[in-house]
Amino acid sequence: MTSRVTFISPAMNRSLREARFDDGSPLDASGAARAESAAGTLPTADQVLVSPTVRCRETASALGLAARDEPGLRAPDMGRWRGRTLDEVGGAEPDAVARWLTDPAVAPPGGESVRDLCERVAGWLDASAEVAGRTLAVVEPEIVRAVVVTILKAPQAAFWRLNVPPLTATEVSGRSGRWNLRLGQPLGTPRTGADR
Known part of the structure; x- marks a missing residue:
């Protein structure tokens, strides 16, 4: 049994543009327009998650x-940093930010560490290996980073070295938990028959 999961990063909004930890902002006009223009370009799926x-x-x-x-694919909990920019937090709590950016076991105050996020996503991937067919999942960039780190068995510190542009698709396919990875296909790009 082969499972395929296509992870789609969200369109642009104010939080992404300002490097702000998610504050619940809606898509901005350009982000919504780009997503709407990509409608209909995705493969059909057996399940669609968000x-x-x-x-x-x-x-x-x-x-x-x-x-x-899909609660297992929720954004990481940023604790008291939620809604603030990285610059704001870095100015107010430079030591805490430095520890968080260098040690995957360190969490934002009241939040979730990169280690815990990667373990949560690894558990979700293990369960999804038992689901035949294709899954589409619109997820936060941090989820895509955790997927890549997990599949490549990379050090969790590599999480910070991955860039996930808006409206790109990262696909994993595999059986019995052995995953293959296809990175960063921009949405709206024609897909070949082998990609569908």
């Missing part, structure tokens, strides 16, 4: 996807 955030739900809707919330 990170339960405003920007992911709105991206799924703009893409014409009827998605259901």
Whole structure:
């Protein structure tokens, strides 16, 4: 049995543009327009999931996807840093930010560490290996990073070296938990027959 999961990063919003930890902002006009223009370009799926955030739900809707919330793919909890920019937090708590950016076991105050996020996503991937067919999942960029780190068995510190542009697809396919990876296909790009 082969499982395929296509992870789609959300369209642009104010939080992404400002490097702000998610604050529940909706998509901006250009982000919504880009997502709408990519509607109909995705392969059909047996199930469609979404990170339960405003920007992911709105991206799924703009893409014409009827998605259901998937708690296992939720955005990382940023604790008291939620809604603040990285510069704001770095100015107020430079030591805490430095520890968080260098040690995957360190969490934002009241939040979730990169290690815990990667372990959560690894558990979700293990369970999804038992689901035949294709899954589409509109997820936060941090989820895509955790997927890549997990599949490549990379050090969790590599999480910070991965860039996930808006409205790109990262696909994993495999059986029995042995995953293959296809990175960063821009949405709206024609797909060949082998890609469908």
